[in-house]
Amino acid sequence: MIDKLVKGALALALSAGTAAAQDYPSEPILLIVPYSPGGNGDITSRFIADQASDILGVNFVVENRAGGGAFIGINSCANADPDGYTICFISTSPITVRPHVIEAPYDPMTDLSYLGQYMLSKQPVIVRNDGKYDSIEDVIAFAKENPGQLRWSAAVPRGGPHLATEAMFRAEEAVTTFLPSKGGAIELANLLSGTIDLAVISDYGPALDNGEIKILAETSPGRNPQAPDAPTLGELGYPLELASFFALAAPAGLPDEVISVWDDTLAQISETEQFAQLMERIKAEGAYLNSADFTARVRGDFEAMGEATETYGLAE
């Protein structure tokens, strides 16, 4: 009797489970943003929530759970029920980079499902436009002749762009002085004032238009449209270039139905006029990848980062 009851309940639960996946979504969806309000991650997440709510016909609740360099928000997403009703915004650093150099509370390879990517941002290597350096070779030559005298910084210490550039210097066995930073705007000021000679930052638009700075290379795959002549680190033969992606993730073990709903939804959103306008406004590149392709990218970048961390001792 009890056996039957348990089996019945189990069957009911299972059918309810599949029914829920087939009806997905039928309840409000929680979208966790692991950063404080105001950044591009937050802005684009709210935009996606708004658009997806129209397409899917359910409400979205966007919640900022910031802290621990995005580890806290992503961890609460990784530990939620894998039913598609809790999803989160993710970017490169807490997924493919920082888990290699700082202990993360989750394993990006086993604890998360990746729903898809919608945007890429460019992270160029820039210098002052004063004729001192015209190419990466010039920079490397100076750094090798004058150990420790090349001072540089990156907007996010131990983020992907920083470590990709660091890997380049280590591959060349060039000793440099990395100055920690408090953000892109301050590093731009430091670059203009000569405190540093090279910066890896993404908020450089006005200074580039005013002719005060010059882009020498790009730390992510694909050349920067603002400087089509500047090669990427990969093209130059350096060991590491990492995509700087904006994407959505969910707890691991998501039903296939949910993943295909999001494949369709993200594809649809990324083709709208409003999405193009938003990308134009935040000077970013709309770049949609479905769940399968994006998961492959994350795995590839994660492994490349892991190898580079080992080979060049980037964790120290």
Add this chain to the structure above:
Amino acid sequence: MDSIIAGAQLALTWQSLLAVLAGVVVGQVLGAVPGLTATMTVALLIPYTYYLDPWVGVPMLIGMFKGSLFGSSVTAILIKTPGTPAAAATVMDGYPLAQQGKGEKACKMALYSSVFGDSFSDIVLIFGASFLAAIALNFGPAEYTLLVAFSLITMGFISGARIWKGIVAMGMGMLLGIIGLDPVTATPRMTMGFLELEEGIGLIPMLIGFLAVAEVLRQMEHPVEKLATSAVTFSEKREDRRVSWAEFRSVLPTLLKSSSLGTAVGALPGISATVAAFLAYNEARRTSKAPETFGKGALDGIAAPESANNAVSGANLIPMMAFGIPGDIAAALILSALLIQGITPGPVVFRDNPEPIYAVFTALLLANAINLVLGHGLVHMARRVVTVPKRILFPVVIVIAAAGAYAMRGSVFDVQLVFLFGLLGWGLTKLAFPTVPLLIGFILMPILESNLRISMLIAGSVPNPLGYFFARPAFIALLGAMALLLILVLRRLLRDRQAMRAADMAGG
């Protein structure tokens, strides 16, 4: 001239006027809610401003930022709860004045000082942006280190209480300030394993706990009957409700000095309005003829931080206009609104396409005027809210404090911090430790540490380390000025001691 008029016309449409008005109203009200900073409100509203015409969106943002800086002072004065961190220094003399029944006067002083500081820095911005920005670029990590180290030293000396207690409190603040990621190695430090502490202790939970919750705890010591009365009473005497012309004239030197200081600090990217407010307060007290009145309800003690923190917000636009470097989030938002319009701030823009820049200037000045007018309304409203009995007001304050701390980043941990710091603040007051040096140490320590260590890294990267520092004109000038100021501070300290000893002898 034509471009000035054309620019002004862009910002003087009725849509823009309404936008500034709406921005100031929303800013003042939300600024008064602890935890809801202008930055956060604006951040949440940005997606909507994308759909607006920029000459509606930008004036609204400007109005909101200016309104919130004043709104946050009102709660700082009346219930010792700064709405935003920038108003923390205003508590020191604002709250005592409110206790004396002069809350309305204090709020109006804060309003006039805010508008004064705003207008001052806006005018400096309009006439001297490119000049000042070029000077500010000479301030590197070495100069920041000097500036902050000097502020810590002088503030430790003149905290009012016994010097050793001031130093102990400041040391505690500094220790709390280094919790989080190590600025050089970016590895967690003193976080006791809490991921929540990796970005350091939040300034907002710390301030709300330390000031508001500690005050509520202190009030809870009172017998029950006393809690039926209201926390703040308002004197009906005319002279306690307004700031007279004579009083305004008497604080004018402080206003000018603090606005200049705020403008200078604002032109340096990376130093916040909160820091400027404490610096200005300290400087006003140092140069005052009656420093003993500070902390007991001196009008100068409101005028200094209020004008300085508002001056910072205008001056943050200086590096933005000159080089496209936003000094804070407000400037970053205005920058992005300009970029969307295809306008790139920088030296070229004043020559080629200055109308939008003049439109921003017009909106700034307009927002100041509207802030002044609407501020009176907010004071009137606040007056009615805070005269409810304590046994109703204080529980409400506790709930708002907790909600405000939670709202920042959706973290229960921050709510727990609020109460922890409430207890700590209450305990320190019981032991007669001054709390202000602790706050100052906490705010300045991260700036000091990262700049000191970066300076050392730079010095290590050049062949002649000492030469690096002494080849910098700004460094030498600053060092000289500070040595001189330090001598003045020490002389005054010594004189006060002698006077005290003489008084003791006479008494004994």
